[in-house]
Amino acid sequence: MPDTETTEEPRPMPESVSPSELLDLAREAGRRAGLLLRDGRPADLGVAATKSSPIDVVTEMDIAAEKLITGYLSEHRPEDGFLGEEGGSSAGTSGVRWVVDPLDGTVNYLYGLPQWAVSIAAEYEGEVVAAAVEAPMRQESYYAVRGGGAFRVLSGAAPERMRCRPAAPLDRALIGTGFNYVARVRTAQAALAQRLIPQVRDIRRSGSAAIDLCDVGGGRLDGFYERGLHPWDLAAGDLIARESGARTGGRPGLAPDGELTVAATPAVFEVLQPLLEDLGAWHD
Secondary structure, three states: OOOOOOOOOOOOOOOOOOOOHHHHHHHHHHHHHHHHHHHOOOOOOOOOOOOOOHHHHHHHHHHHHHHHHHHHHHOOOOOOOEEEEEEEEEEEEOEEEEEEEEEEOHHHHOOOOOOEEEEEEEOOEEEEEEEEEHHHOOOOEEEEEOOEEEEEEEOOOOOOEEEOOOOOOOHHOOEEEEEOOOOHHHHHHHHHHHHHHHHHEEEEOOOOHHHHHHHHHOOOEEEEEOOOHHHHHHHHHHHHHHHHHOOEEOOOOOOOOOOOEEEEEEHHHHHHHHHHOOOOOOOO
């Protein structure tokens, strides 16, 4: 994912690689995985949420969803590579790699909260060219093709163009964030949020980076930041946010990565990214 502050022209793609066809595959794979996760979740899964057995069930669902996705995509494009949360990475020969998070927001899923999603991005030679995020409990899906804009589908309605919010000063900006599962990192992130919150309208934590990035693109958040994300957490949502008019990046001059991911409306990004740098957002 390139830093959005750069102005490089997109790399030309061969005729054998169609971003719109990749998008169609990503959307269908995401839809199928979303149905599997929604309909396969035991009704009483969250009742014993502190025990080991529900965690095992979530892991099994996570793995099953990723197998469904990779199986479907491999059936249609057997020469492509994969990078997935559960299945690791596999090299391909086509130049296309699928970056898959079969269940972003596992704790939400465990507890029966609606903020979880299936996230699928298609890269060509390292650059994301198509992305789909499926949020079944929201009854929403989001998708984008590089250079073609981003769209949201609500409950089977016609797609609507996604656009980030109008410019707003930072003190009137609603900011999303996330917290790492490692206690040491989470403690540092909480301290950062404590320093940041007096300077913004408020901070929200949904538990799904993919949904937060889509919410920046769809105008439900003015900005989002998080440390510790993996490529599968942010690949699809990053493209959707950018194609909605948002800016994304990591530390100044860098692309979003595990050290820091920032996405926001252009006006908020201009202030939020250097502020996070000053506050040491990448430190434990």
